[in-house]
Amino acid sequence: MSADRQPSHIAALEAGGTKCICAVGRTPDELRLLANRLEVPSDSGPQQVLARITAWLSTQHAREPLQAIGIASFGPLDLDPASPSYGSITSTPKPGWRNTDWLGEFARTLPGVPVAIDTDVNGAALGEWQWGAAQGLDDFVYLTMGTGIGGGAMVGGRLVHGLLHPEMGHMRVPRIAGDDFAGVCPFHGDCWEGLCSGPALQARTGTAAHGIAADDPAWGYLLRYTAHAIGNIVCTLSPRRIILGGSVRKAGALGEAAYFAGLRRELQRSLNGYVTSAALRGNDEGGGIDDYIVPPALGDEAGVCGAMALAQRRVALQP
Amino acid sequence: MSADRQPSHIAALEAGGTKCICAVGRTPDELRLLANRLEVPSDSGPQQVLARITAWLSTQHAREPLQAIGIASFGPLDLDPASPSYGSITSTPKPGWRNTDWLGEFARTLPGVPVAIDTDVNGAALGEWQWGAAQGLDDFVYLTMGTGIGGGAMVGGRLVHGLLHPEMGHMRVPRIAGDDFAGVCPFHGDCWEGLCSGPALQARTGTAAHGIAADDPAWGYLLRYTAHAIGNIVCTLSPRRIILGGSVRKAGALGEAAYFAGLRRELQRSLNGYVTSAALRGNDEGGGIDDYIVPPALGDEAGVCGAMALAQRRVALQP
Numbered sequence: 001m002s003a004d005r006q007p008s009h010i011a012a013l014e015a016g017g018t019k020c021i022c023a024v025g026r027t028p029d030e031l032r033l034l035a036n037r038l039e040v041p042s043d044s045g046p047q048q049v050l051a052r053i054t055a056w057l058s059t060q061h062a063r064e065p066l067q068a069i070g071i072a073s074f075g076p077l078d079l080d081p082a083s084p085s086y087g088s089i090t091s092t093p094k095p096g097w098r099n100t101d102w103l104g105e106f107a108r109t110l111p112g113v114p115v116a117i118d119t120d121v122n123g124a125a126l127g128e129w130q131w132g133a134a135q136g137l138d139d140f141v142y143l144t145m146g147t148g149i150g151g152g153a154m155v156g157g158r159l160v161h162g163l164l165h166p167e168m169g170h171m172r173v174p175r176i177a178g179d180d181f182a183g184v185c186p187f188h189g190d191c192w193e194g195l196c197s198g199p200a201l202q203a204r205t206g207t208a209a210h211g212i213a214a215d216d217p218a219w220g221y222l223l224r225y226t227a228h229a230i231g232n233i234v235c236t237l238s239p240r241r242i243i244l245g246g247s248v249r250k251a252g253a254l255g256e257a258a259y260f261a262g263l264r265r266e267l268q269r270s271l272n273g274y275v276t277s278a279a280l281r282g283n284d285e286g287g288g289i290d291d292y293i294v295p296p297a298l299g300d301e302a303g304v305c306g307a308m309a310l311a312q313r314r315v316a317l318q319p
Numbered sequence: 320m321s322a323d324r325q326p327s328h329i330a331a332l333e334a335g336g337t338k339c340i341c342a343v344g345r346t347p348d349e350l351r352l353l354a355n356r357l358e359v360p361s362d363s364g365p366q367q368v369l370a371r372i373t374a375w376l377s378t379q380h381a382r383e384p385l386q387a388i389g390i391a392s393f394g395p396l397d398l399d400p401a402s403p404s405y406g407s408i409t410s411t412p413k414p415g416w417r418n419t420d421w422l423g424e425f426a427r428t429l430p431g432v433p434v435a436i437d438t439d440v441n442g443a444a445l446g447e448w449q450w451g452a453a454q455g456l457d458d459f460v461y462l463t464m465g466t467g468i469g470g471g472a473m474v475g476g477r478l479v480h481g482l483l484h485p486e487m488g489h490m491r492v493p494r495i496a497g498d499d500f501a502g503v504c505p506f507h508g509d510c511w512e513g514l515c516s517g518p519a520l521q522a523r524t525g526t527a528a529h530g531i532a533a534d535d536p537a538w539g540y541l542l543r544y545t546a547h548a549i550g551n552i553v554c555t556l557s558p559r560r561i562i563l564g565g566s567v568r569k570a571g572a573l574g575e576a577a578y579f580a581g582l583r584r585e586l587q588r589s590l591n592g593y594v595t596s597a598a599l600r601g602n603d604e605g606g607g608i609d610d611y612i613v614p615p616a617l618g619d620e621a622g623v624c625g626a627m628a629l630a631q632r633r634v635a636l637q638p
Contacts, residue, residue: 076595091595139481151555155474155481162458162474162557163596170593171551174491174509187593190493232490236470236555238481274489274506276395276410277482 008067008315011057011113012307015049015073015102016120017094017147018042018247021304022053024060028131028298028305037304042147046100054109061110069115070311071102072123072303074148079118079165087117093186116314120144121152121166122159123306124245124296129154130309132297133243141239142296143168144246144303145226149193153237169193173228179221192229196222198248214253219262222248227266230293234267234275241279245296245303256295264289327386329630330376330432333622334368334392334421335439336413336466337361337566340623341372343379347450347617347624356623361466365419373428380429388434389630390421391442391622393467398437398484406436412505435633439463440471440485441478442625443564443615448473449628451616452562460558461615462487463622464545465565468512472556488512492547498540511548515541517567533572538581541567546585549612553586553594560598564615564622575614583608 007026014021023037030036038056040049060066076092078085087103106115118126125142128134134142138157144150151168153160160166170191181204185194194200201209205218212218230242244263251259268289271280281288296302326345333340342356349355357375359368379385395411397404406422425434437445444461447453453461457476463469468488472479479485489510503522504513513519520528524537531537549561563582570578587608590599600607615621 076593078595091593139479153555155479156477158475160458160474160557163553163559163598164557164594166557167554167594169554170590171554172493172547172589174493187591228491232551233555234482235486235488235490236472236552238479238483238485240482270491271489272506274395274410275483275486279482 008312009064010308010311010315011060011066011069012304012311013053013069013071013073014120014123014303014307015071016042016303017074020049020053022056023304023308024057024066025308028127028301028308031304031308032301042094042097045096050100050105054105057106058109061113066110066113068311068315069106069110069113070123070307070309070314071106071115071117072120072307072310073102073117074150075119075165076167077117077119077165079161087115114311114314114318116310118159118310119150119152119165120303120306121150122161123152123310124298124302125152125154125243125306126159126309126313127298127302127306128243128296131305132302133294134241137240139237139239140241140243141168141233141237142243142245142302143230143233145196145244145248146198146246149197149246151233153239155237168229168233169197171229171232173225173232176221176224181221192225195225196229196248201248209248210250210252212252212254214255214258219251219254219259223259223262223266224270227263227270230263230267231270234271234280241291242293243296243302244293245300249295260293260295264293267293327631327634328383329627329634330379330385330388331623331626331630332372332388332390332392332421333439333442333626334390335361335622336393339368339372341375342623342627343376343385344627347446347620347627350623350627351620361413361416364415369419369424373424377428380432385429385432387630387634388425388429388432389442389626389628389633390425390434390436391439391626391629392421392436393469394438394484395486396436396438396484398480406434433630433633433637435629437478437629438469438471438484439622439625440469441480442471442629443617443621444471444473444562444625445478445628445632446617446621446625447562447615450624451621452613453560456559458556458558459560459562460487460552460556461562461564461621462549462552463565464515464563464567465517468516468565470552472558474556487548487552488516490548490551492544492551495540495543500540511544514544515548515567520567528567529569529571531571531573533574533577538570538573538578542578542581542585543589546582546589549582549586550589553590553599560610561612562615562621563612564619568614579612579614583612586612 149169
């Protein structure tokens with residue numbers, strides 16, 4: 001975007017496992033305004049969600065033309081531009097959402113408006129890189145723990161796609177002795193997501209995350225499994241920072257601060273001094289582990305701001 | 320390198336857990352000549368290894384000036400150019416090798432010759448990208464399973480470094496029910512390397528890998544743990560191909576072909592259809608899993624060729 005031009009008018013769609021948030025504006029601040037956004041529960045299914053969102057966006061577009069649409073969606077997604085199902089959800093365990101064609105639907109209802117699409121977590125990573133906790137860092141990971149668990153990664157300033165896109169939540173972790181919870185992932189049972197997502201916590205305790213007592217052993221399990229998973233990410237991607245968003249981090253009666261403190265301690269235990277870096281040490285003088293695993297600076301707006309960042313980049317790349 | 324110039328005369332050093340190989344030449348083929356190479360067992364310790372290599376290289380340099388030195392070394396390494404210990408080995412469990420200063424030693428004995436250094440596996444990845452099984456692929460992983468287990472990764476055409484460099488061998492994997500082998504990693508016990516390196520196989524069976532019978536249950540454990548680890552890499556980095564080198568893959572009486580066939584089958588079981596890609600399916604029409612996990616095209620020369628590739632890149636980057 002050239003300096004003398006006003007920022008583009010953009011639609012940002014964050015499609016999450018619990019709700020889909022659509023917002024329009026020119027800046028992250030504008031996205032937050034109530035008049036500029038629509039929220040639809042994901043459980044109402046893709047037909048309903050798409051119908052409401054495209055109707056609302058058509059009204060917005062008639063009022064002031066949208067210059068791009070950014071979609072940051074849960075997955076797995078087909079992100080291969082050469083594929084016939086490019087821009088669709090593929091093998092999701094989420095009932096009804098398989099083969100939802102985001103890109104096709106927007107191309108049909110808002111023809112001529114360029115659409116950028118990536119995973120919810122790659123989008124959130126880009127948003128945090130542009131406006132949040134990853135500014136100035138070209139190698140970092142954005143994780144979300146909520147209805148599902150996912151991770152987006154930037155390496156050398158580029159979002160990681162490769163064969164498909166990362167699916168970090170489905171990583172396998174060692175089981176803790178004495179824990180016989182089977183896990184809830186329909187594909188893998190006790191992968192990280194199967195053990196530590198919001199629905200997993202609910203299945204384990206019979207209570208939603210926000211209702212679990214601070215001394216419930218579920219938190220200890222969750223922190224130790226998550227520390228092993230994050231340790232595996234450190235061993236594989238060697239990120240300079242890990243941003244952890246999603247609803248689970250709010251950790252009910254345990255609280256977000258205790259959750260992050262526990263996670264940092266358990267990560268140090270899991271790595272056991274093998275990865276030698278000041279970034280993973282105690283935080284007495286700053287720059288240590290307290291700055292290594294952090295919540296998103298954009299808070300719960302990381303996803304929708306990320307969708308805007310995806311769209312802005314798309315507009316900037318246009319001739 | 321411009322087209323009208325002869326390739327540079329280069330020293331390539333592969334420092335592995337078992338032996339250090341130093342070779343000189345202008346092309347990968349030249350590196351293979353017996354007169355152009357020196358091998359020193361790593362167990363003789365860093366003083367002895369460095370003394371023999373630098374003496375030999377000084378002779379080579381006097382005969383024909385070396386234009387660059389490439390080092391592909393086991394780690395962990397300090398690869399931060401701003402650090403006082405840049406170019407040194409750091410927290411290795413390998414006896415005697417901690418704080419070995421590769422870069423300082425070569426700067427002292429061969430002053431003025433530019434030195435490039437990276438991990439053995441990043442080096443091998445670059446070698447396979449330039450001359451081997453990763454040609455044309457900008458997103459792939461090179462793994463080695465031998466004295467240790469390590470992984471190098473290219474993402475979007477760049478070798479992954481980030482905070483430090485990947486240490487994939489120290490990833491945690493779920494334990495297989497009924498297997499009570501404690502693992503041999505001094506930092507983590509039963510991490511992937513602790514369960515599946517050459518020394519781990521030897522500790523489990525009392526025999527070196529090449530002496531283990533084809534029907535020994537150790538192979539089944541090794542393949543299943545390794546498939547979970549590779550599955551975790553697929554979930555985290557989403558590579559387009561995985562090249563698996565190192566001595567363990569030769570798999571004694573089981574044989575390399577059966578080892579790769581078993582690994583491909585176990586990877587499909589571990590992912591259980593979640594990551595949807597033709598690259599992970601059966602191989603009836605080519606382009607499937609048989610092309611997804613492959614041995615290095617450069618064979619046991621991947622490391623030393625990789626060291627040459629690191630040096631060539633260094634020379635090419637010079638003004």
